[in-house]
Amino acid sequence: MKRLDFKSGTVEMVHGGGGRAMAQLISELFAAEFSNDFLNQGNDGAILPPVKGRLVMATDSHVVSPLFFPGGDIGSLSVHGTINDVAMNGAKPLYLSAGFILEEGFPLADLQRIVRSMANAAKEAGVPIVTGDTKVVEKGKGDGVFISTTGVGVVFDGVECSGSSVKPGDKILLSGSIGDHGVAILSQRESLGFESEIVSDTQSLHDLVGVMIQAVPNVRCLRDPTRGGVANTLNEIAQQSEVGICLYEKNIAIKSQVAAACEFLGLDPLYVANEGKLLAICPPEQADLLLEVMRSHSKGQDAAIIGEVLADEHHFVQMVTQFGGRRMVDWLNGEQLPRIC
């Protein structure tokens, strides 16, 4: 059989048909790039060694458009996204699975670029992709490629991160500047036609979480503010924990380019997606220590205490504005941007 043409070849229906062509795509692309002991077992699933502690499982599907954007692509995003979802449970991510839905006619060169980017992201994070699946849909029935990833991790005894365990008086910490990912994606939209140097913040956060949990094992809640941004994530937590939240706008970092783009496009950066930032909520007496630990890690250099938890039967998220007034920071309604992750 002739080797796959990664220069000018395209995905064909036979690549999802279960026959030789599919086996070839798996062996010459996926197995070659993702290679690890578990995947190389070559079975329908991966048999994994026993672990000590409770298991955490999280899944995430990725449909971002465009597929390639400044700072990343759908491949790296699909690895980071799920690793972060596992990590936000206070867990150490161990393994990933990857499911691909490919559209007939999609260039193999782009697919290879995406798969390599996934392999690099997984390698960098130290979390192998141990099993996977590929399906092909007819041209016009997909949008190039969709990727679903699932992650398994382990959470150690004594760590209880949950959106429902936040209490009045707790402090809210944010690991860095907001809105980078959403604006980086938006800058690539053809219809908007603006150029910027903003790059997505897509990155895995489990290493940052690792040092945070070690220093402050009783962190009450960890969340990565992806779709809907910081505003939506905090509203979810306020609802789950039946509390109110107050933010201090002046402590929330926004890069000036991101702020300018949001201004120009009429977006509120609090609602813009992030893919490499986390929110942490901890008891007030632990806040300074947690902040110090975060700031000493490269992925949390710009961390800040951005607010606190209040008793409020309405479960409102409010903000003291930089201007000195106060306002609500409500749930996102509708959609600020289409298909950002």
Add this chain to the structure above:
Amino acid sequence: MKYVDEFRDGELAQKLAQDIKNAANPNRHYHLMEFCGGHTHAIFRYGLPGLLPSNVELIHGPGCPVCVLPMARLDMAMALAKSENVILCTYGDMLRVPGSGRTSLLKIKAQGCDVRMLYSPADALLIAQQNPDREVVFFAIGFETTTPPTAVVIQQAQKLGLKNFSVFCNHVLTPAAMHAILATRDAEEPLKLDGFIGPAHVSTLIGSKPYEIFPKQYGTPVVIAGFEPLDVLQAILMLIKQLNAGKSEIENEFTRAVTVDGNQKAKSITDDVFELRDTFEWRGLGFVEKSALKINEKYAEFDAENKFQEIFTAYTESMKSVPKDNKACECPSILRGVKKPNDCKLFDNPCTPDNPLGSCMVSSEGACAAYYQYGRFLNSSVNVIDAVEVNG
């Protein structure tokens, strides 16, 4: 951010707020209407109501193009989108506005109609060029600010000789609406209105001259203000000073962008393409004479109302028996500033931004949506500023 941060300075805001407190006469009430949704949005986003004394009340006017568009016009746009071979292009705000029978452009898009969201009307021209076999209609809405871009694409369409492009024009005029508001003063619901915070962007186009009539004819002062929060505070202070002195004048706070005569070039482009309609329906204000524009004879071939006359007529006929706005919806009174969003029985339950029953709840510039999104807590017992001060 240069040229922006200067107008959002918290310390200056505190000083201005203090000046307003000092200037406001505690023995009287000040009812000031910000006409524009852009001001409404800024007022809530920066938390201005909390900086004002309780006798200075802001009334949120009808300057939100999505909110004032009557349901019948939206229904007409949907009729177009539903007809075969049509691509309907519109600004994003319009997509979720509820039309008759609780449908919306977004809902009919999900059912298969070709509705596209644009950032610029120029994109509609491009779509028309890329789809020569389809009829592309731009659903144009907005005040004087969005009118020149619509005019430009119509001129371009003529130059390009496009046969498959047309505009469903719903452009409306600010001063006419201000007249209508003031004219309802003696109606059943008395309007409490002492002064206008005049439009920012609209005024860059039309200049300050068209507002001169309001102090003269109605004794209502107008202060034109920019959309930044300090602009708004400054305008409030200027209005209070005028009212205290018994004056009624047109003042321009937004001198960095607004001149007396406005943008001549934009005006001449608009005049080339559009003419005044005899009358036009506004949600909340009813039919207002000479308050909107239509495409003139010279560009009649690009007027969707000509091109698709049959569809419009058939649709209007078929809609006669369909119930219109929810009767309990207070949008009309809210748009005239007679009622506040939370005076409406539907506010917050069941009418929310996710489930809007009235148009004021749809656009982020609508009074109800701004109030819901930013101001709902005003009735809450938890005052974060006090709480934060207590907690250090």
